Amino acid sequence: xxxxxxxxxxxxxxxxxxxxxxxxxxxxxxxxxxxxxxxxxxxxxxxxxxxxxxxxxxxxxxxxxxxxxxxxxxxxxxxxxxxxxxxxxxxxxxxxxxxxxxxxxxxxxxxxxxxxxxxxxxxxxxxxxxxxxxxxxxxxxxxxxxxxxxxxxxxxxxxxxxxxxxxxxxxxxxxxxxxxxxxxxxxxxxxxxxxxxxxxxxxxxxxxxxxxxxxxxxxxxxxxxxxxxxxxxx
Ligand code: NI
Ligand code: MN
Numbered sequence: 001x002x003x004x005x006x007x008x009x010x011x012x013x014x015x016x017x018x019x020x021x022x023x024x025x026x027x028x029x030x031x032x033x034x035x036x037x038x039x040x041x042x043x044x045x046x047x048x049x050x051x052x053x054x055x056x057x058x059x060x061x062x063x064x065x066x067x068x069x070x071x072x073x074x075x076x077x078x079x080x081x082x083x084x085x086x087x088x089x090x091x092x093x094x095x096x097x098x099x100x101x102x103x104x105x106x107x108x109x110x111x112x113x114x115x116x117x118x119x120x121x122x123x124x125x126x127x128x129x130x131x132x133x134x135x136x137x138x139x140x141x142x143x144x145x146x147x148x149x150x151x152x153x154x155x156x157x158x159x160x161x162x163x164x165x166x167x168x169x170x171x172x173x174x175x176x177x178x179x180x181x182x183x184x185x186x187x188x189x190x191x192x193x194x195x196x197x198x199x200x201x202x203x204x205x206x207x208x209x210x211x212x213x214x215x216x217x218x219x220x221x222x223x224x225x226x227x228x229x230x231x232x233x234x
Pocket of ligand 1: 149
C-alpha cells in the first residue's frame with residue numbers, strides 16, 4: 001500500500017489511534033479504549049504504550065488516560081489538562097501549548113490548532129484549555145497529522161506548508177466535528193498522501209459513509225484509506 005516506511009498504524013475506533021515507530025516506540029492518541037467500536041483485544045493491544053497524546057478534554061478523547069498513564073513514559077497534553085492530571089495524581093506529563101513541540105526518543109511531537117472546545121465533564125465542567133491537533137515527525141521522517149476534533153479551518157494550509165504531513169487522521173462524522181463535505185475540503189488544504197477518516201459511526205449521531213470522500217479527492221494525489229477497528233497497517 002506504499003505506507004511501508006517503518007511505521008505501523010492501528011485505528012482502535014472513534015479518534016483513538018495507535019502508532020508504532022520504526023524503533024518500536026508506541027504512541028496512543030485519544031485513548032478512549034472503551035469506545036463502542038474498539039476491538040475485543042484492545043486491552044492487550046494497549047498493554048505496552050510509551051506516550052499518550054491528548055487532543056482535548058472531552059470524555060470520548062480523554063477516555064482511559066488516568067489508568068493508562070501509570071504505565072507510560074509521559075502524557076502529552078495542553079497545560080490545563082496537565083494541571084488536571086496533576087490533581088488526579090498523574091505526574092508524568094509533558095505540558096504544552098499550540099505551536100510548541102517536544103522531542104522524545106527521536107520523535108518530535110508538535111501541538112497544532114483545532115477549531116473545537118475542550119471542557120472536562122465532572123460534577124462541574126472543568127476548563128480543559130483549547131482543543132488541539134498533533135503533528136508527529138517520526139525518526140525516519142514520516143510525518144503524521146491527527147486533527148483531533150475540529151471543523152475545517154484555513155490554517156490547515158499552514159500545517160501543510162510547515163510540516164507536509166503524509167498521513168492524516170481527520171474526523172468525518174459531523175454533528176460534533178466536520179462532516180464529509182468539510183473534511184473533503186480539509187484534504188484539499190492539507191494535500192496528504194494518505195487520508196484515514198476517524199470519528200464516525202461510533203454512535204448514531206455521527207453516522208457517515210467515509211467512501212463519499214472520494215468525490216472530493218478527485219485531482220488530488222490523496223488516497224483514502226478506510227480502516228477497520230483493530231486492523232494494523234504497516
Ligand atoms: Ni470533542
Ligand atoms: Mn469527540
